[in-house]
Amino acid sequence: MSQEIVQVEQLRHVYRKGKVAVDGITFGVRQGEIFGLLGPNGAGKTTTVRMLTTILRPTAGRAIVAGHDVAHEPLEVRRKIVAVLQENAVETLLSTVDNLLLYGYLHGYSRAETRKRVDRVIAALGLEEHVDARAQTLSGGYKRRLQVAKALMIDAPVIFLDEATTGMDPLIKRRVVELIREEAERGRTVVLTTQLLDEAEELCQRMVLMKEGKILSAGTMTELRQRAHKAFRLFVRFQQDTPDAAAMLKALAPRSLKTDHGAYEITVEGSEDRWIREMARISERHPLEHLEIRAADLEQIFFELYGDIASEANAN
Amino acid sequence: MRYILAIAFRDFRIRMSNPVLPLWDVLVPVVYLLVFGSSLERWIGAAGSGLDYPRFFLGGVLSMVSFGIVFNSSYAFFEDLQGGIFHEMLTYPFARWEMLLGKLLFNAAFSVVGVGVCVAAGFAILHINVKPAAWLPIALWSVVGTAGWYYLFTWLALSLRGFNAYHTTTSALYLVLMFVSNLFYPAQQLPSAVRWLAWLNPVTWQTDLLRYYTYPAADLPYLPFEMAAFVAFVIVTFWVANRKLNGTIE
Numbered sequence: 160m161s162q163e164i165v166q167v168e169q170l171r172h173v174y175r176k177g178k179v180a181v182d183g184i185t186f187g188v189r190q191g192e193i194f195g196l197l198g199p200n201g202a203g204k205t206t207t208v209r210m211l212t213t214i215l216r217p218t219a220g221r222a223i224v225a226g227h228d229v230a231h232e233p234l235e236v237r238r239k240i241v242a243v244l245q246e247n248a249v250e251t252l253l254s255t256v257d258n259l260l261l262y263g264y265l266h267g268y269s270r271a272e273t274r275k276r277v278d279r280v281i282a283a284l285g286l287e288e289h290v291d292a293r294a295q296t297l298s299g300g301y302k303r304r305l306q307v308a309k310a311l312m313i314d315a316p317v318i319f320l321d322e323a324t325t326g327m328d329p330l331i332k333r334r335v336v337e338l339i340r341e342e343a344e345r346g347r348t349v350v351l352t353t354q355l356l357d358e359a360e361e362l363c364q365r366m367v368l369m370k371e372g373k374i375l376s377a378g379t380m381t382e383l384r385q386r387a388h389k390a391f392r393l394f395v396r397f398q399q400d401t402p403d404a405a406a407m408l409k410a411l412a413p414r415s416l417k418t419d420h421g422a423y424e425i426t427v428e429g430s431e432d433r434w435i436r437e438m439a440r441i442s443e444r445h446p447l448e449h450l451e452i453r454a455a456d457l458e459q460i461f462f463e464l465y466g467d468i469a470s471e472a473n474a475n
Numbered sequence: 476m477r478y479i480l481a482i483a484f485r486d487f488r489i490r491m492s493n494p495v496l497p498l499w500d501v502l503v504p505v506v507y508l509l510v511f512g513s514s515l516e517r518w519i520g521a522a523g524s525g526l527d528y529p530r531f532f533l534g535g536v537l538s539m540v541s542f543g544i545v546f547n548s549s550y551a552f553f554e555d556l557q558g559g560i561f562h563e564m565l566t567y568p569f570a571r572w573e574m575l576l577g578k579l580l581f582n583a584a585f586s587v588v589g590v591g592v593c594v595a596a597g598f599a600i601l602h603i604n605v606k607p608a609a610w611l612p613i614a615l616w617s618v619v620g621t622a623g624w625y626y627l628f629t630w631l632a633l634s635l636r637g638f639n640a641y642h643t644t645t646s647a648l649y650l651v652l653m654f655v656s657n658l659f660y661p662a663q664q665l666p667s668a669v670r671w672l673a674w675l676n677p678v679t680w681q682t683d684l685l686r687y688y689t690y691p692a693a694d695l696p697y698l699p700f701e702m703a704a705f706v707a708f709v710i711v712t713f714w715v716a717n718r719k720l721n722g723t724i725e
Contacts, residue, residue: 209562212565212566213565213566214565214566216722234568234569234570237566237568237569238568240566241566242563242566243563244559244562244563244566248558248559248560248562248563249560250485250489250560252489252492252493253488253489253492257488261481261484261485261488264481264484264485265478265481265485265564265567265569266567266568267477267478267481319566
């Protein structure tokens with residue numbers, strides 16, 4: 160098992176007006192891992208990242224990043240990280256290329272080295288189109304791309320990405336996901352916050368789900384599934400779709416039921432054996448053409464833990 | 476040092492993205508010098524005060540240069556704070572004090588240019604001859620003054636919440652600091668209540684330090700105290716700004 164490059168123990172942050180944004184969270188991130196901080200707005204993800212990147216001082220607890228304590232050795236931490244925090248954290252009065260050049264200089268690179276890195280990330284993220292346009296004229300998605308390009312310019316071992324792919328078009332998002340994976344394969348550690356469940360499921364090896372400053376659940380997707388109250392999705396198609404067959408499915412009181420041209424998708428809780436028995440019973444009266452049982456995906460786990468908030472998060 | 480230079484370069488690039496604003500920062504004190512210097516000279520000269528007003532006012536204008544440049548720069552700082560780039564910069568691999576010094580470096584260099592333009596304009600149009608031996612001390616006190624004002628306004632930008640609060644506070648401060656001082660007129664001639672406030676105003680201290688070099692005949696009885704007070708002012712403002720930057724900025 161890889162060594163933990165980020166260690167968080169009982170970390171807490173209380174804002175000046177008394178709001179507890181992060182309430183005693185503990186987790187670790189292994190070197191070379193893509194780690195997700197998930198949760199809806201106000202969950203405490205951004206505050207956690209702000210503490211780990213030395214912007215905010217923890218009120219209590221401890222966080223070690225790349226061997227240095229964020230509260231007592233903030234400069235050493237900053238020399239080991241690169242952080243992309245918000246879409247609007249760009250130099251609005253400067254062009255795309257000048258934003259990147261300045262970012263290189265501010266991270267201590269020489270002019271020649273910076274130029275080389277800028278050319279590389281411009282090509283990697285397809286930024287050529289508006290390279291000379293002022294950042295204030297760029298779309299939100301393009302600004303996000305610029306932000307990710309900044310992170311990829313720097314060789315720091317730990318990358319923090321706060322809602323990195325929000326607003327990107329799908330093709331670019333795909334490219335960014337690939338680049339993040341490549342960075343992790345090179346041994347860099349990526350900590351990302353997101354509300355996009357499909358992105359987290361696709362990218363993150365492990366994750367924590369946060370709500371109101373606390374960690375509700377943590378682990379790999381498999382571990383989260385096991386803890387998610389045994390939620391399953393059943394995909395059912397009858398040989399003959401009749402109102403009685405549909406009524407029998409409804410009578411099972413599933414948590415959700417979707418139907419599409421005679422194909423049913425129901426979300427249920429309980430043991431897998433129980434649902435196999437139930438479907439066998441229904442099939443005696445209404446023979447099945449197709450039955451598939453799938454374990455919960457991240458969206459269902461979210462639904463399990465947060466209730467309706469999950470659907471809001473996906474809508475965002 | 477490379478980080479300090481990079482931060483100064485960053486501020487240079489941002490300010491130069493609209494060259495009219497820095498030009499304005501330099502031109503305003505020159506216009507003050509030329510308009511007030513020539514018009515009030517006739518009025519005060521006619522009153523028989525014996526004051527060489529253009530020469531007297533030059534010290535005030537030089538003080539105004541660093542104060543005005545910092546006042547306008549602090550808005551850029553506040554905008555960075557509101558926009559998000561400021562928080563991102565807090566994650567860059569340099570110390571907070573390096574950030575402050577880098578920002579000061581740009582503003583100080585800009586102040587020296589502004590002061591040079593004012594001295595040149597005073598010589599060319601109002602025939603105020605400032606001896607070359609005084610140029611270096613004038614530049615030095617302009618830099619020191621810029622530092623004090625920059626750190627004070629940085630601390631305000633980091634402490635105040637919302638643009639309205641910031642704008643109201645700094646605008647009020649600007650007026651009070653400029654007019655309740657010896658910048659436009661000798662502090663000794665102010666009404667007694669206001670006079671004491673003027674003596675406690677760092678603008679007065681900086682103006683007297685600069686006036687010592689631009690108007691050697693000026694009556695400056697408290698200069699050593701003003702020098703000590705002004706240096707203390709710069710140290711204290713640096714300390715509070717650095718402390719604020721190192722602490723929690725929410």
